Every structure is written in C-alpha cells, then in structure tokens.
Amino acid sequence: MQCKICSSPVEKAFEAEILQKYQEGFYKCQSCGFLGADEAHWLSEAYTNAINASDTGIVARNLSLYKIVSLIAYNIFGFRSKNVIGGGGEHTC
Numbered sequence: 001m002q003c004k005i006c007s008s009p010v011e012k013a014f015e016a017e018i019l020q021k022y023q024e025g026f027y028k029c030q031s032c033g034f035l036g037a038d039e040a041h042w043l044s045e046a047y048t049n050a051i052n053a054s055d056t057g058i059v060a061r062n063l064s065l066y067k068i069v070s071l072i073a074y075n076i077f078g079f080r081s082k083n084v085i086g087g088g089g090e091h092t093c
C-alpha cells in the first residue's frame with residue numbers, strides 16, 4: 001500500500017470503528033506522516049446527517065459563536081437589535 005500524498009510505503013497505524021458499524025484500518029506514511037484510511041467507502045454515509053450523534057460540542061460551539069456573529073453583524077454590517085436575520089434575508093421587526 002502506498003501513501004496517497006507522496007506514494008511512499010505506509011504502515012498500519014490503528015483500527016477504528018466508523019459510524020458504529022465499520023471496522024476500518026488507518027495507515028501512516030513512513031515518509032511524510034500522512035495518516036489516512038484505505039478506502040473511505042463510508043464517507044458519503046458519514047455526511048448524510050448534518051448533526052452527528054458523537055459531536056458533543058455542537059451546543060457549546062453555537063453558544064460561543066453566536067456572540068462573535070452578533071458582534072460582526074452589529075459592528076461591520078450595522079444590524080441593530082430591531083433587525084432580525086431570517087432565511088429569506090433581513091427583516092425589520
């Protein structure tokens with residue numbers, strides 16, 4: 001097996017369970033250190049849901065990022081508290 005980046009030989013680094021059903025091997029390149037899976041046949045399945053059950057930080061990220069987005073919206077784009085950003089654009093309440 002060869003590295004997908006530099007074509008050097010790779011060695012098996014570890015195995016892991018993917019999507020709670022696929023036991024897959026991961027390989028590390030002895031030359032460049034690239035770590036990758038053999039064939040990610042499970043990749044499209046992994047992206048079918050926007051929210052992954054194993055993502056335990058999604059609420060914390062949303063709570064911290066809304067403050068940053070609010071600051072940017074207020075300071076750069078001039079949104080005020082009476083403005084609400086909706087799916088169809090800006091609406092004034």
Ligand SMILES: [Zn+2]
Nearest residue numbers: 003006029032
């Ligand atoms: Zn490599």
